[in-house]
Amino acid sequence: MTDLTRLTLAAARAGLKAREFTSSELTGAYLSAIEGGNAKLNAYVAVTAEQASAQAKASDAKLAAGQGGPLEGIPLGIKDLFATKGVHTQAASHILDSFKPEYESSVTSNLWRDGAVMLGKLNMDEFAMGSSNETSYYGPVINPWRANNSNAQLVPGGSSGGSAAAVSSWLCAAATATDTGGSIRQPAALTGTVGIKPTYGRCSRWGVVAFASSLDQAGPIARTVEDAAIMMTSMSGFDPKDSTSVDLAVPDFAAAVERGVKGLVIGIPREYRMDGMPAEIEALWQQGIAWLKAEGATVRDISLPHTKYALPAYYIVAPAEASSNLARYDGVKYGLRDTGKDITDLYELTRADGFGREVKRRIMIGTYVLSAGYYDAYYVQAQKVRTLIKRDFEIVFNDGVDAILTPATPSAAFGIGDEDMKADPVKMYLNDVFTVTVNMAGLPGIAVPAGKDGAGLPLGLQLIGKPFDEETLFAAGRVIERSAGIDFSPDKWW
Amino acid sequence: MSVDAATVKRIGRLARIRIEEGEVETYRNELNTILGFVEQLGEVDVSGVEPMTSVMPMTLRRREDKVTDGGYPEKIVANAPLTEDNFFMVPKVVE
Numbered sequence: 001m002t003d004l005t006r007l008t009l010a011a012a013r014a015g016l017k018a019r020e021f022t023s024s025e026l027t028g029a030y031l032s033a034i035e036g037g038n039a040k041l042n043a044y045v046a047v048t049a050e051q052a053s054a055q056a057k058a059s060d061a062k063l064a065a066g067q068g069g070p071l072e073g074i075p076l077g078i079k080d081l082f083a084t085k086g087v088h089t090q091a092a093s094h095i096l097d098s099f100k101p102e103y104e105s106s107v108t109s110n111l112w113r114d115g116a117v118m119l120g121k122l123n124m125d126e127f128a129m130g131s132s133n134e135t136s137y138y139g140p141v142i143n144p145w146r147a148n149n150s151n152a153q154l155v156p157g158g159s160s161g162g163s164a165a166a167v168s169s170w171l172c173a174a175a176t177a178t179d180t181g182g183s184i185r186q187p188a189a190l191t192g193t194v195g196i197k198p199t200y201g202r203c204s205r206w207g208v209v210a211f212a213s214s215l216d217q218a219g220p221i222a223r224t225v226e227d228a229a230i231m232m233t234s235m236s237g238f239d240p241k242d243s244t245s246v247d248l249a250v251p252d253f254a255a256a257v258e259r260g261v262k263g264l265v266i267g268i269p270r271e272y273r274m275d276g277m278p279a280e281i282e283a284l285w286q287q288g289i290a291w292l293k294a295e296g297a298t299v300r301d302i303s304l305p306h307t308k309y310a311l312p313a314y315y316i317v318a319p320a321e322a323s324s325n326l327a328r329y330d331g332v333k334y335g336l337r338d339t340g341k342d343i344t345d346l347y348e349l350t351r352a353d354g355f356g357r358e359v360k361r362r363i364m365i366g367t368y369v370l371s372a373g374y375y376d377a378y379y380v381q382a383q384k385v386r387t388l389i390k391r392d393f394e395i396v397f398n399d400g401v402d403a404i405l406t407p408a409t410p411s412a413a414f415g416i417g418d419e420d421m422k423a424d425p426v427k428m429y430l431n432d433v434f435t436v437t438v439n440m441a442g443l444p445g446i447a448v449p450a451g452k453d454g455a456g457l458p459l460g461l462q463l464i465g466k467p468f469d470e471e472t473l474f475a476a477g478r479v480i481e482r483s484a485g486i487d488f489s490p491d492k493w494w
Numbered sequence: 495m496s497v498d499a500a501t502v503k504r505i506g507r508l509a510r511i512r513i514e515e516g517e518v519e520t521y522r523n524e525l526n527t528i529l530g531f532v533e534q535l536g537e538v539d540v541s542g543v544e545p546m547t548s549v550m551p552m553t554l555r556r557r558e559d560k561v562t563d564g565g566y567p568e569k570i571v572a573n574a575p576l577t578e579d580n581f582f583m584v585p586k587v588v589e
Contacts, residue, residue, distance in 0.1 A: 442549030
């Protein structure tokens with residue numbers, strides 16, 4: 001029998017429907033793969049084998065009766081940021097020690113409604129703050145990819161590093177992830193997987209541990225564009241429990257995948273050509289332009305003049321919102337609690353002990369920019385700049401551009417414990433330079449693997465779309481995937 | 495604008511995060527690096543620009559002001575480190 005874990009989600013779904021194998025067999029294959037590989041990759045922080053087997057059995061009964069939802073019997077990994085009832089949910093933080101929610105997030109509820117099976121909870125940067133998955137309390141995730149002729153360990157990107165690594169190394173058919181500044185698209189690009197951040201409001205934030213509420217969006221990481229589209233159709237939908245959820249019909253995203261790009265206008269923003277950008281990234285970008293042109297798209301140079309201010313504005317807005325959201329972790333209601341001589345002492349010691357360095361750094365920055373006397377200079381100024389960033393995109397889209405093509409990241413995967421990035425937090429932040437504008441403007445963005453660098457590591461391209469026009473991103477993303485025609489399977493060493 | 499040691503301690507108190515004496519200098523350096531990076535926002539002309547309040551054009555949904563959920567205190571306190579009779583327990587606050 002072929003290795004079931006190597007099937008795409010779409011192929012696994014077809015195989016289950018045709019009764020070529022059962023969900024119990026498929027789920028069992030994934031659980032064995034996790035057992036064999038997770039100690040080396042560190043992608044899962046909790047494996048829910050019993051629950052997975054029970055769900056698979058229930059799915060098999062439905063499939064045998066010719067019933068079942070769009071994801072019936074498909075084994076998924078769930079980022080540790082999603083609340084899953086009675087199951088490990090700690091945002092990969094020490095401060096949420098032993099937290100097991102009494103409720104289920106709306107996005108995961110949608111997945112179980114559609115028949116999916118949960119394999120476990122995936123590692124991530126603590127509270128989704130990071131671009132390398134090194135800030136996790138559970139230690140870094142290791143990228144399944146290695147450079148040619150090297151066994152040096154590389155980061156999978158972050159914050160959804162566990163999701164990207166698990167999908168890439170065949171430890172789940174697809175995974176949920178979240179994106180506040182690039183946390184779906186950057187790890188997808190660094191692992192040769194497909195990741196899409198939907199339009200803000202498309203997926204419910206209810207039951208997703210909050211980082212920066214005006215930027216956070218859930219989305220899938222998968223092995224193909226079609227798989228990502230299937231996942232997103234199930235994850236999306238209006239939810240009255242999230243006040244920013246948008247009441248809009250969810251299209252069948254998979255139906256848009258083979259639509260092509262004929263007649264579309266693709267914008268190429270000149271501001272994304274950064275100083276010191278590696279020649280390989282520039283070449284990949286030009287290749288992407290050529291592929292889209294060859295399939296009938298018109299390519300147009302555009303300008304998004306406020307691009308360079310997106311990252312600094314993000315590092316005011318996101319920490320400000322985080323400092324407010326993370327105030328709830330106080331040692332009283334849930335999670336870790338240190339002993340203090342009075343209530344303030346208890347708060348201060350618990351939070352000093354429970355949060356990691358990057359999280360504390362961001363809470364401190366957020367508290368500072370919101371404090372009396374600095375609010376206008378920092379926070380209000382950043383929110384005004386955000387208005388201008390969004391306006392840049394509106395002008396371009398109103399001018400007839402259907403989607404925008406950019407590189408996904410400034411480099412391929414880098415080493416664990418990179419000394420430069422350790423010494424200067426801003427260096428790590430620059431990983432998100434191409435992705436963060438999309439969160440600031442609330443737009444959808446997809447990262448699709450498109451090539452490899454000189455060392456054989458995957459590189460991705462990003463497509464940015466109009467609000468709620470994810471369908472065009474799937475169509476154009478598929479053209480890039482098909483034109484590249486590269487098998488993005490890492491050589492198995494784990 | 496740059497922060498000094500006293501400001502680092504003040505921010506730590508506001509954020510309810512204990513900053514040990516030996517950590518102050520590291521925090522001061524890191525915060526100043528980040529604040530130095532965001533300083534460039536000052537060069538943007540924002541005259542007449544409204545600060546963003548909602549990234550998607552939407553009005554906040556409202557509902558009738560009535561109780562629609564609740565009545566399960568044992569679930570609310572289920573994850574608390576210390577409870578008694580479905581109350582959260584904290585060190586004495588009022589003498």
